[in-house]
Amino acid sequence: MLKLHAGIDAGSVATKAVIIEEDFPGTPESRPRILTKALVPTGADPVGAAEKALSQVLSQCGLRREQLASIGGTGYGRIRLSGVDRVITEITCHAYGVHWLFPAARTVIDVGGQDIKVIRTNELGQVEDFVMNDKCAAGTGRFLEVMANALGMDLEQLARVDLDGKAAPISSTCTVFAESEVISLVASGTPTLEIIRGLFNSVAERIQGMAARLIIEPEVAMTGGVSAIRGIPQAIERHLGLQVHVPELAQFAGAFGAALLSRK
Amino acid sequence: MNGGTSVLNDKPQCVWLCSYTPVELIHAAGFEPIRLIPDRAGGPRADSLLPRRFCTYVRACLERRPVNQPAMVSAICCDSLRRLADVAPIVLPISLPRTPDGQSTPEQVTYLALELKRTWGRLHRLLGKDEPSQKESASLIRASIEKYRRVRQKILQIQRLAYSGEVSFSSAFSVATQVLAHPPEESSPPAEFQGPAPSRGKSQIGLLLAGANLLDGGLIALVEEAGGRILDVDCCNWNRFNLFDPAQTDETSPPESSSLDEVLYWLAESYLKRHPCPRQTTAIHRARLLAERARKVGVRGVIFFVPKFCDVGLYEGPVFKRYLDSLSIPCLVVEIDYGYGDSGQARTRVEAFLEMLEAKAGCAIACS
Numbered sequence A: 001m002l003k004l005h006a007g008i009d010a011g012s013v014a015t016k017a018v019i020i021e022e023d024f025p026g027t028p029e030s031r032p033r034i035l036t037k038a039l040v041p042t043g044a045d046p047v048g049a050a051e052k053a054l055s056q057v058l059s060q061c062g063l064r065r066e067q068l069a070s071i072g073g074t075g076y077g078r079i080r081l082s083g084v085d086r087v088i089t090e091i092t093c094h095a096y097g098v099h100w101l102f103p104a105a106r107t108v109i110d111v112g113g114q115d116i117k118v119i120r121t122n123e124l125g126q127v128e129d130f131v132m133n134d135k136c137a138a139g140t141g142r143f144l145e146v147m148a149n150a151l152g153m154d155l156e157q158l159a160r161v162d163l164d165g166k167a168a169p170i171s172s173t174c175t176v177f178a179e180s181e182v183i184s185l186v187a188s189g190t191p192t193l194e195i196i197r198g199l200f201n202s203v204a205e206r207i208q209g210m211a212a213r214l215i216i217e218p219e220v221a222m223t224g225g226v227s228a229i230r231g232i233p234q235a236i237e238r239h240l241g242l243q244v245h246v247p248e249l250a251q252f253a254g255a256f257g258a259a260l261l262s263r264k
Numbered sequence B: 001m002n003g004g005t006s007v008l009n010d011k012p013q014c015v016w017l018c019s020y021t022p023v024e025l026i027h028a029a030g031f032e033p034i035r036l037i038p039d040r041a042g043g044p045r046a047d048s049l050l051p052r053r054f055c056t057y058v059r060a061c062l063e064r065r066p067v068n069q070p071a072m073v074s075a076i077c078c079d080s081l082r083r084l085a086d087v088a089p090i091v092l093p094i095s096l097p098r099t100p101d102g103q104s105t106p107e108q109v110t111y112l113a114l115e116l117k118r119t120w121g122r123l124h125r126l127l128g129k130d131e132p133s134q135k136e137s138a139s140l141i142r143a144s145i146e147k148y149r150r151v152r153q154k155i156l157q158i159q160r161l162a163y164s165g166e167v168s169f170s171s172a173f174s175v176a177t178q179v180l181a182h183p184p185e186e187s188s189p190p191a192e193f194q195g196p197a198p199s200r201g202k203s204q205i206g207l208l209l210a211g212a213n214l215l216d217g218g219l220i221a222l223v224e225e226a227g228g229r230i231l232d233v234d235c236c237n238w239n240r241f242n243l244f245d246p247a248q249t250d251e252t253s254p255p256e257s258s259s260l261d262e263v264l265y266w267l268a269e270s271y272l273k274r275h276p277c278p279r280q281t282t283a284i285h286r287a288r289l290l291a292e293r294a295r296k297v298g299v300r301g302v303i304f305f306v307p308k309f310c311d312v313g314l315y316e317g318p319v320f321k322r323y324l325d326s327l328s329i330p331c332l333v334v335e336i337d338y339g340y341g342d343s344g345q346a347r348t349r350v351e352a353f354l355e356m357l358e359a360k361a362g363c364a365i366a367c368s
Helices: A046-061 A090-101 A141-150 A155-159 A175-187 A192-211 A231-240 A250-262 B023-029 B044-049 B056-064 B079-087 B106-127 B134-163 B169-180 B218-225 B260-273 B283-297 B311-326 B344-361
Strands: A003-010 A014-022 A033-041 A070-074 A107-111 A116-121 A127-132 A220-223 B013-016 B032-035 B071-075 B091-094 B205-211 B228-234 B301-307 B331-336
Touching: A003 A046, A003 A090, A003 A250, A014 A046, A014 A250, A033 A046, A033 A250, A070 A090, A070 A250, A090 A107, A090 A116, A090 A127, A090 A220, A090 A250, A090 B344, A107 A192, A107 A250, A116 A192, A127 B344, A141 A155, A141 A175, A141 A192, A175 A192, A192 A231, A220 A231, A220 A250, B013 B023, B023 B032, B023 B106, B023 B134, B044 B056, B056 B079, B071 B079, B071 B106, B079 B091, B091 B106, B106 B260, B134 B169, B134 B260, B169 B218, B169 B228, B205 B218, B205 B283, B205 B344, B218 B228, B218 B344, B228 B283, B283 B311, B301 B311, B301 B344, B311 B331, B331 B344
Parallel strands: A003 A070, A107 A220, B013 B032, B013 B071, B071 B091, B205 B228, B205 B301, B301 B331
Antiparallel strands: A003 A014, A014 A033, A107 A116, A116 A127
């Protein structure tokens, strides 16, 4: 029998929702897959954004909420979500979501709007160990957004920059200090592309430092909104000396994991 | 209390910080010792003297120091408290000898006893009083030791309620912390215990919590609310406030001596015998002690809370994690801003750690 489940990832910048379908639930033949997805800006209203994202995915499938077998919630706004069957942290959800998107992964690097997580997983997609940044936003999506603003660009323009080429040294990963450095580099006439590559390297250095606290095992997968900025996984690859895979739908790994775990 | 003196007996109050601070001496000298429990992080007062990237606990203490207090006394248990004494001359520092293997030598005890004797004189100078005779001093200090023995026993009773599961650790912490924040003459603060921590429908994961200090009781509540079952705690306002390890040592009394030196030697020895804090010993020695505690009570994981920019805690964290990992005891190190324990990031890390332990036990997240 086919069952439908939803997952909502109430992130600090974007709220993601997916609906998954599952044939033969609870059996080895089960192969859950994402039917549809939606992404809405979170803004200052994570609850409203979650409702909006869920409405969008339901509408895209022509479904009513009652037709869902379960709903899972995750993300920083998870504790305020109502009407969900299970609330799980984004660390557990990303690990489990990636397990289904890229089963060979044993390390997950998730970089979102305000958090960086490095997660070591096992062959079942369970978390073996993890590290997460504290309140400091260095190296996160917010950091890149501030830097893009300082350069008069947006994140989409940043996302198109490749790592190959000369990179300016940016010594600090502190958002405030790095912004000052970027402004100084701009003033000194350093080419914008070199500054951007320097920023990519500074993000990768921060992740490398966090990853050093764990025993990193290949394969490495990257998730979260920042994974879409292709220079970042490239820089992480060079710093870790390991290939970094960005699975399709990487930004939805958390919501996918929440939907999968809501089945339990 | 009002304007820095007690309404009970007009004694001037004196704020103390580190739990190695000999409250008995402060009390015997004529002050009412009160542990400063800052309720939020540093602000403009702290900014005026200390950099922002500085131990959040020390900054919070500086920020929240009552303006009318004539003095703050603190054992110098870390570099940050040393720097506080440098920038805030109202702080009367007490130097401690380090005991790297956890065992104090007679020379170290003698050193601390001499430091206590100097402190005794400085406390009297602060009060503008002459130091009493050696015999009278010994008698006054013995009386204060007895008074604080009762305070420590009161706290021990509160701890036992938490260990027996009759009350939640968070409420026991809250009550114990209030006892420390009151002078010993005052009647006990109303004990507003709450019952055992609710399970909230989650499987209860047995945990050991450790930290430099866990004065921010919100952290304890956060762990309980997330579904953690606290089995033991190692921090300076819990087990390390005891002058002896009740599980290992019989409590002794100070010598019935009129010799000030003998009484101070006994006091110094009692402080150096305590369960060691990060400052007193090496990180690996502390890691071994932590592992022993964890195994003794059968916890499934250890959470180590470190105040942001706490120098000793930040060095200890990686050592603890590596050592406990090698013994297959999962360990989570959580850096916290003082007074903001219940932050989203801290909550996420604690909840994820519990989910990980549940999954390891195969009790909740059985992957298909």
